[in-house]
Every structure is written in structure tokens, then in C-alpha cells.
Amino acid sequence: MSSDAPHRTATGRATGRPGDASPFALGLLLRQAHWRAATVMTEAIRPLGIELRHFSVLIVLADRGPMVQRDLAPATGSDKAGIMRVVDDLERKGLAVRKAVPGDRRVRKVEITPQGLELFHAAHVAAEPMAARLVADLEPGEAELLRDLLTRLAYPAGGDA
Amino acid sequence: MSSDAPHRTATGRATGRPGDASPFALGLLLRQAHWRAATVMTEAIRPLGIELRHFSVLIVLADRGPMVQRDLAPATGSDKAGIMRVVDDLERKGLAVRKAVPGDRRVRKVEITPQGLELFHAAHVAAEPMAARLVADLEPGEAELLRDLLTRLAYPAGGDA
DNA sequence: GTCTCACGTGAGAACGTATCGAATGCGGGC
DNA sequence: GCCCGCATTCGATACGTTCTCACGTGAGAC
Numbered sequence: 001m002s003s004d005a006p007h008r009t010a011t012g013r014a015t016g017r018p019g020d021a022s023p024f025a026l027g028l029l030l031r032q033a034h035w036r037a038a039t040v041m042t043e044a045i046r047p048l049g050i051e052l053r054h055f056s057v058l059i060v061l062a063d064r065g066p067m068v069q070r071d072l073a074p075a076t077g078s079d080k081a082g083i084m085r086v087v088d089d090l091e092r093k094g095l096a097v098r099k100a101v102p103g104d105r106r107v108r109k110v111e112i113t114p115q116g117l118e119l120f121h122a123a124h125v126a127a128e129p130m131a132a133r134l135v136a137d138l139e140p141g142e143a144e145l146l147r148d149l150l151t152r153l154a155y156p157a158g159g160d161a
Numbered sequence: 162m163s164s165d166a167p168h169r170t171a172t173g174r175a176t177g178r179p180g181d182a183s184p185f186a187l188g189l190l191l192r193q194a195h196w197r198a199a200t201v202m203t204e205a206i207r208p209l210g211i212e213l214r215h216f217s218v219l220i221v222l223a224d225r226g227p228m229v230q231r232d233l234a235p236a237t238g239s240d241k242a243g244i245m246r247v248v249d250d251l252e253r254k255g256l257a258v259r260k261a262v263p264g265d266r267r268v269r270k271v272e273i274t275p276q277g278l279e280l281f282h283a284a285h286v287a288a289e290p291m292a293a294r295l296v297a298d299l300e301p302g303e304a305e306l307l308r309d310l311l312t313r314l315a316y317p318a319g320g321d322a
Numbered sequence: 323g324t325c326t327c328a329c330g331t332g333a334g335a336a337c338g339t340a341t342c343g344a345a346t347g348c349g350g351g352c
Numbered sequence: 353g354c355c356c357g358c359a360t361t362c363g364a365t366a367c368g369t370t371c372t373c374a375c376g377t378g379a380g381a382c
Binding site: 214240243264265266267 | 379
């Protein structure tokens with residue numbers, strides 16, 4: 001066993017376990033961490049009757065106001081067809097509405113309803129304790145540090161150099 | 162603006178944008194970061210003819226040796242049915258083989274082939290420069306710090322308290 | 323004999339891609 | 353200046369693929 005690694009790199013091989021220092025370690029960690037966060041947040045908003053894909057659309061609508069479906073797709077990271085289904089669900093639940101745009105008869109502006117805003121706020125109340133549990137193993141200040149690092153990783157300067 | 166938030170929390174509302182301090186910010190960042198990492202890594206190993214779901218199985222097989230499909234599912238975070246198809250693909254490509262276990266005729270041990278190990282190594286070579294580009298916006302040492310924080314977030318002490 | 327376990331298969335939902343239909347804006351021809 | 357094709361764009365739909373959950377079959381444990 002000691003002779004089969006004569007010129008191994010300093011990064012090592014992927015193991016998918018804690019301590020992995022391979023080129024794939026960061027991606028594997030992100031997958032695992034995202035899976036845990038998504039599981040926790042899904043459970044948090046489940047009592048409200050929606051899933052994360054619906055909620056991410058509500059976030060964009062609540063933050064940036066009424067929006068054309070065309071711009072909604074890249075903003076949520078989904079595609080047009082996926083947005084269609086989510087908006088269909090939101091409309092069926094009365095959380096958002098499609099409104100015609102006076103100037104253009106082909107575009108349809110999506111707008112969050114007061115009911116949707118109410119659910120949006122309720123989700124925050126429900127998610128706050130869960131979010132605190134997520135970072136329970138981190139020291140004070142480390143959660144903010146992690147957010148900063150992730151922000152720079154997720155949104156690289158200059159779009160995507 | 163100053164009158165509509167009499168008792169707002171210190172965390173604010175979810176925006177899905179950099180600077181978000183809501184309970185959902187971490188999850189949204191993890192989603193975005195994971196999406197970027199997965200996209201980069203998928204491109205890195207695409208020339209090898211496999212996808213990430215195949216490669217994550219190869220990682221486990223290369224790290225822990227031959228493995229029963231039953232244990233392979235939780236190790237990769239996938240479902241048993243999903244493992245089935247992935248192992249089918251790997252077997253078809255000659256990267257892994259199903260072997261009967263002498264004592265138990267129902268279990269089938271999955272083992273990586275020399276060809277699979279070769280591809281496993283080649284993937285590291287291809288992924289290393291991509292992984293470096295992923296963390297290009299981070300200062301020296303911050304990538305290791307991020308890995309440490311993510312490890313503690315993804316694998317909380319005591320399993321999942 | 324019965325219970326449990328592991329593998330495999332099937333049905334259903336979700337996701338992404340490709341395509342269609344409707345509408346707008348533009349440019350050439352009259 | 354007005355009208356008619358043409359490319360573009362948005363919304364919506366259809367299709368193939370992938371993931372998830374539930375069930376069936378064969379093998380081992382008690």
C-alpha cells in the first residue's frame with residue numbers, strides 16, 4: 001500500500017468524506033450541505049402548503065415586485081417551463097396572479113397577492129428557528145463568515161470569469 | 162420606509178440576492194454555489210463520458226472498496242433505484258462490475274474495475290484546474306476555511322441533533 | 323413456516339429540451 | 353404614408369429523461 005502512491009498530488013483523491021482535499025471535495029460538500037439545508041427548509045414551509053420551488057418564486061416577487069415570466073426564469077434558476085408550472089400552482093393557491101400588460105398582449109406580468117405576502121412573512125417566522133438549528137455547530141460569527149465566502153463563490157466578480 | 166417596520170426582526174426578509182440576511186439566505190446561497198460547482202464539475206468530466214451521478218458512485222467505490230448496493234445508496238445520497246441505473250451504466254461502460262457474494266446469493270457486491278480506477282484518476286487531472294477556477298475569487302486559505310465550515314454544516318456532530 | 327432483507331421493476335411526479343401558436347416590431351414594396 | 357411579409361419574442365405545450373416512492377420476487381434468519 002505504501003508503494004502504490006509514488007507521485008500522488010498534494011490534493012489527494014476524492015473520498016466524499018470529511019477531510020477530503022481533492023478537487024471534488026468542495027462540490028461534494030456543497031451538495032451535502034445544500035441537501036441538509038433544503039431538507040430543513042422544506043420541512044419548515046411544508047405546513048404552509050408549498051415547496052421550495054414555489055417559495056423561491058415568491059421571494060423574487062416579494063423582493064423585486066411584479067415580474068414578467070421571461071425574467072422570472074433566470075432569477076429563480078429554473079427554466080421557462082418550470083416557471084410555468086410553479087406560477088400555475090401559485091395562481092391556483094391564490095398566492096400570485098398573472099396580469100395582462102397594457103402595451104404588450106403577449107407578456108403576462110406575475111404579481112404576488114396579499115395572501116402570498118402573508119404566507120411569505122409566515123414562512124420567515126417558521127424558518128427562523130430551523131435556520132438557527134442549521135448553524136448550531138458553528139461558532140458565533142462563523143455563520144456570517146460562511147455567508148460571505150459562499151456569496152463570493154456563488155456570485156464571482158465579473159459575472160463568471 | 163421607517164414607519165412600516167416597527168418590530169421587524171434583525172434578520173430581514175429573503176431577497177435571494179447577495180447581502181440577504183434572512184433565514185433562507187444560507188440555503189439560497191448553497192443552492193447557487195452548488196449549482197455553479199456542479200456545472201463546472203459536470204463539464205470537467207463530460208469528456209470522460211460520464212456524469213456526476215456516475216462519478217459519485219465511483220468515488221465511494223474507489224475510497225471504500227467493493228460495496229453492496231444497499232449501502233451504496235445512502236453513501237451517495239441517492240435512491241436504491243437510482244443506484245441501480247447508475248451501476249447498470251457503469252457496468253455497460255466497463256467501469257464497475259457486479260459480483261456475487263459467496264455466502265449470500267441475494268446480495269451483489271459492486272466493484273470498481275481497473276478501467277474505472279483509470280477514469281477515476283483521469284477525472285482528478287481534468288477537474289483540478291476547474292476546481293482552482295471555482296475558488297479564484299477567494300483569498301489564499303479561504304478555500305480551506307470554507308471547506309471546514311461546510312464540513313461542520315454538512316456533517317453536524319452527533320449525526321443530526 | 324414466517325419474517326426480514328436485498329435486488330429488481332413499475333408507476334407517478336418533476337425537470338429540461340424542443341416545438342408550436344400568438345403577438346409585436348421592422349423593412350420593403352406600393 | 354400605408355400595407356404586407358418576415359424575423360424575433362413571449363407564453364404555452366409536448367416529449368424524453370431522471371428522480372422518487374411503492375410493490376413483487378427470491379434468499380436468508382429464526
